Amino acid sequence: MTEKRTARPAKTSSGRRSAPLDVDALLDDPATRVIVCCGSGGVGKTTTAAALGLRAAERGRRVVVLTIDPARRLAQSMGLVELDNAPRPVRGADTAAGGSLDAMMLDMKRTFDEVIEAHATPEKAEQILANPFYQALSSSFAGTQEYMAMEKLGQLRTRAEAAKAAGRTDEAWDLIVVDTPPSRSALDFLDAPQRLGSFLDGRFIRILSAPAKAGGRAYLKVVSLAVGTAGNVMTKILGAGFLTDVQTFVSALDTMFGGFRERADRTYRLLQAEGTAFVVVAAPEPDALREASYFVERLGAERMPLAGLVLNRVHVALAEDLSADRAAAAAEDLDAAGGQALTAGLLRVHADRMRRRDRDRSLAVRFTSAHPTVPVVEVPARAEDVHDLEGLRAVGADLSKG
Template sequence: MNLDALLQEKKILVCCGAGGVGKTTTAAAIAIRAAMLGQRTLVLTIDPARRLANALGVSEFGNEVRAVPRRKFEKAGVPLKGELRAMMVDTKRTFDDLVERFALNVEMRDAILGNPIYQQLSETLSGSREYMAMEKLFDLHSTEDADLIVLDTPPTRHALDFLEAPDRITAFLEGKVIHWLVKPYLMAGQLGFKVFRKGTSSVFGVLEKVTGMEFLKDISDFILSFEGMYDGFNQRAKRVKALLADRDTGFLLVTSPNRRLLDETVFFYNKLVEHKMHVDAVIVNKVHRPLAGSAAGPGGPLLSDQGRQEAAARMAEAAGFDGFRSTASKLLLNLARHQAMAERDSRNIETLAGSLDRGVGLLSVPLFPLDVHDFDGLSLLNQHLFAA
């Protein structure tokens, strides 16, 4: 697996996986590498840690593309042949842009953007962050001149949310469920308020009491205001999906080496393949590596009380200080646990390898003692990703 070649062949690379595994970090690191290699690179990050955002020079209120200054590369001693631009995707603003694009007229646009329900939902609706990440990707892919776009994805609970988001949102906007819920109100809009009150079902009566009439009016306005826009949204969602399935688009699945996440990764991998997406590599991040040349060998003997006591005694003797025994014993337990985790990680990764098709790269990056959020940290990560 040659990740460098991938950076030069693909036009889009999507980093996805569960929350906290290192998607944002990986996206930033490979974008830096691509820029080093000469690609005009654009990285779209979602919710980067503050320090990472600072390192890339993108701010929370951006939603616009910014060049990462050349001097940041120079300062970190990273040669830069190409260029790097970065952006932090703002879900709400991207949704607003989409509404603006598909609204049939200015009144319609303002009605939606000013609607309190829309203002709430555009940010909090499950799937809207995923959808808007892809929407922004699509938007920039068609408007920006870049050799490679690296897309980070939101911290979803289930990696699959990412694929299903466009369908879910368009279905929601089509309003089948809500339509049914507020149908009495929609009808009331046509028939007049009095008739509506008389015909109110008990469920609706309760809803009205709990939420107040204003809320129901907002919802019904919200639905009515989207009328006529579904086609635009649907078409667009289809094109976004087509772009994701394009040969020039690659997926990098990022994961941690624990069993649950690896199972989820395999599941997601199969789904992506099913959806005709191209998964190029799985990156197992935060791997416990066995301590190099460790005299302790495998953790096993040290995990037993007796084994540890004996080793601690030998260490104290070697140190010529018997008081060192108890500290040595604690250090040895720590070492044994680390070794055990390293063994476990390595077994898990082997199992993972058996579940991937040939041709899919499998890369691993060790767990570093500190977080990774500056150029130095990202370069270190790249040394592992691009070592082969």
């Protein structure tokens, strides 16, 4: 991967240096097992994930796409109407090359419930599922969605391996494409699961659930004082029932599997594993590109494999030789002379497009100068939203033109 990046620095029309992201090579490489699409909200992550999945399937991979929150019409076109939290085959994908495409939409509460059900005795599971703290946590905590997306990814991998071992073809996926939850910051995807894991497994919650065991002797006096204060304050603020709920939840959970943090750590390591590729998606907007920069830096720091950046919805012009200024000036000349309103109008449309193109380009250049080794592919803006396989195919074709 690294070799490829440095070996083929391409010079684009604007003169910036960056390697193109070779999407088809990524999709075709059997070593690519997991592709994670991430980026800040509203940049087209879901569409990119679906387009990558479809393209990979039609090039012969056995693909499952895990989407988080697809637009309604896109979800319908992919057959994502059964909300049973399990992958379904996508009808209409071309399987001539020997591939297949399944897709699913994440149901976070259900995934959490399944984790509980899989690891606890039926009575215990029932007790946990009925706990008010659990119910709030599993349906509304901001990090739960990220945590459950990772959990689901782990499950899909296990299922694929089991299917392969049993010689079944229905779930023998060799590529999992993951969309990440819509959040302001792309980093949330990496941080939230560990945050949730370490809190549920953390000191405070242990103190709350089992004050006598926490801390150890040396701290005993201070800790019990502090716990007393903390407990009192929490009880005062939240009411007594709340703490009881938390305590029963944690102790019920504690006996059944080796802690949340360990589980979160394990899924996290999966992302560092060989065969995982991160695709960072951004739109040519300062905020989205800033987030993309943070994410790229973070992936580097965590030694997570970055495949490259998809710069989505880039404005292009169809007559790029004529500059915005020249077109605008010509339109003015025509207006002054009179009689050529149509051409003047067309020149204005063009000037407008060129200005947008120039702006997008300068934002892209800013990103590539800061991250010269990150391969980039630009996907042109389209007039219409993508809501069918045909549209996804077209996006896939654009993605592979890098």
